[in-house]
Amino acid sequence: MKIVVIGATGVIGKAVADNLAARHEVVRASRKGEVQVDLEDTGSLGRLFQKVKDVDAVVSAAGSAAFKPLQQLTDEDFALSLRSKLMGQVNLVRIAAQHVRDGGSITLTGGVLAHEPMPGASAISMVNAALEGFVMGAAIELQRGVRVNLVSPPWIAETLRALGMDPKGGIPAVACARAYAAAVEGRDTGKTIEARKSVVSP
Amino acid sequence: MKIVVIGATGVIGKAVADNLAARHEVVRASRKGEVQVDLEDTGSLGRLFQKVKDVDAVVSAAGSAAFKPLQQLTDEDFALSLRSKLMGQVNLVRIAAQHVRDGGSITLTGGVLAHEPMPGASAISMVNAALEGFVMGAAIELQRGVRVNLVSPPWIAETLRALGMDPKGGIPAVACARAYAAAVEGRDTGKTIEARKSVVSP
Numbered sequence: 352m353k354i355v356v357i358g359a360t361g362v363i364g365k366a367v368a369d370n371l372a373a374r375h376e377v378v379r380a381s382r383k384g385e386v387q388v389d390l391e392d393t394g395s396l397g398r399l400f401q402k403v404k405d406v407d408a409v410v411s412a413a414g415s416a417a418f419k420p421l422q423q424l425t426d427e428d429f430a431l432s433l434r435s436k437l438m439g440q441v442n443l444v445r446i447a448a449q450h451v452r453d454g455g456s457i458t459l460t461g462g463v464l465a466h467e468p469m470p471g472a473s474a475i476s477m478v479n480a481a482l483e484g485f486v487m488g489a490a491i492e493l494q495r496g497v498r499v500n501l502v503s504p505p506w507i508a509e510t511l512r513a514l515g516m517d518p519k520g521g522i523p524a525v526a527c528a529r530a531y532a533a534a535v536e537g538r539d540t541g542k543t544i545e546a547r548k549s550v551v552s553p
Numbered sequence: 554m555k556i557v558v559i560g561a562t563g564v565i566g567k568a569v570a571d572n573l574a575a576r577h578e579v580v581r582a583s584r585k586g587e588v589q590v591d592l593e594d595t596g597s598l599g600r601l602f603q604k605v606k607d608v609d610a611v612v613s614a615a616g617s618a619a620f621k622p623l624q625q626l627t628d629e630d631f632a633l634s635l636r637s638k639l640m641g642q643v644n645l646v647r648i649a650a651q652h653v654r655d656g657g658s659i660t661l662t663g664g665v666l667a668h669e670p671m672p673g674a675s676a677i678s679m680v681n682a683a684l685e686g687f688v689m690g691a692a693i694e695l696q697r698g699v700r701v702n703l704v705s706p707p708w709i710a711e712t713l714r715a716l717g718m719d720p721k722g723g724i725p726a727v728a729c730a731r732a733y734a735a736a737v738e739g740r741d742t743g744k745t746i747e748a749r750k751s752v753v754s755p
Contacts, residue, residue, distance in 0.1 A: 393628075420694060421647070421650075421690075421691055421694040421695070422647075422650075422694070422696075424647075426595075429640060429643065433635055433640075437679075437683075438631060438635075441631065441679070445623070445624075445626075448623075448624075464686075464690070465686050466686075466689070468689050468690045468692065468693045468743065469690070469693075470693060470694055471694075472690050473687055473690035473691045473694060474687075474690075475690075476686040476687060476689055476690030477639075477643070477683045477684075477686045477687035477690065478683070478686070479686060480682045480683055480685055480686025480687070480689075481639075481679045481680070481682055481683030481686065482679075483682055484666075484667050484668075484678040484679045484680070484681060484682025484683065485675055485676075485678060485679035485682070487668070487670050487678055487682075488623075488666070488670045488671070488674050488675035488676075488677075488678030488679065489623055489675045490670065491670045491671075491672060492622060492623040492624070492672055492673075492675060493623070494624075541670065
């Protein structure tokens, strides 16, 4: 397959691209680099598919949302969260659905905060849950056998380590990447795939 | 209790106001009428609590979202859905949380489309799911014992009848109103309350 990974320079995106590159042709896209795309810029999404043709699958591991105590979240914090992680990925589905090959797939990134509250995470919980609802709803309307799924990662060990926290509270990026590979290479659609289940005990 | 019902002229809002008025002081607010408020106008939410003081509970049965096939949904359809039903109610929580009495409550309206896909409903599924995630996340951060919950209504019989469809596919508004009363008068917080469970067999 020919697979575009958006956010390929991030901790998760790089692991997903590396995993898929072992079996597929992978195009690594990000805000900077050879193939440029910015989820918040709908025009750049359209240009991506003018530049990269005959795509079988698109994976998004991009988009940001505000982490801040509820009473400190500003209107702009909510707007950013909706514009970037939510609508950036929703718009990717709207555009990619018209460009991927018949039977192709689109895989987005949500997160376990959709169902597990945490102080400071109300905007992220909102956005992650919204993505689950959208993917479920959009799946039954996509044409030409195109599939759409959402991977829901927990904390990633490498991210926790970078934040000076105990990496044991997360799963390794390589384990998380297996959930994306399952979404791309499997037959599911409309599903939220818990990345924690991709961790195989040693 | 002194309870403000926003959207009190709608099918659900009127039934909720009527139910609560049997046991409480109810202030009926809507875009037109004696007490005016528009969920899309954050300023009007602030003015509501300048005008109506000492509120114990706020119920929202207002906000709209676009129902249209995925490929026909425009950027503005998504923007309206986010601005009205989602952020209108999120902003209500942000503002009401500072004004309701200690131990007060805020009850929002989502819907079963959050978990039950239907052609044309992807934007609504997105918004309803987002509200579930937000309410779950916001609940653990609210101060002074303030609670927040979401009622998730199915189709309402009266609405179906007005659309020329079989009302048997829905529940009566009076049954739906009992779910809101349970949210206001109970002790739950952060919960999504399925209104279908409020239907008692005859």
